[in-house]
Amino acid sequence: MSDVGGVAADRLKAFIERIERLEEERKAIGDDVREIYAEAKGSGFDIKVMRLIIRLRKMDISDRREQEEITTLYMHALEMDG
Numbered sequence: 001m002s003d004v005g006g007v008a009a010d011r012l013k014a015f016i017e018r019i020e021r022l023e024e025e026r027k028a029i030g031d032d033v034r035e036i037y038a039e040a041k042g043s044g045f046d047i048k049v050m051r052l053i054i055r056l057r058k059m060d061i062s063d064r065r066e067q068e069e070i071t072t073l074y075m076h077a078l079e080m081d082g
Helices: 009-042 047-058 061-077
Strands: none
Touching: 009 047
């Protein structure tokens, strides 16, 4: 099974198997993350806020500040600031 119809079958199979392994690992990691959120929720933490903080921590500080300014501006325009 080396070259079938111009396709390097062994190499293709290796790529597919690597992707499948990584997909399995990703699912396992996703399950672990869900468990941690459930544990945090059981300890009284707000999961929505935790997700927001994680998303904000990934952002560049200037992007985060810009988003905060725009959010404040929109809230003010909608009279949600009081």
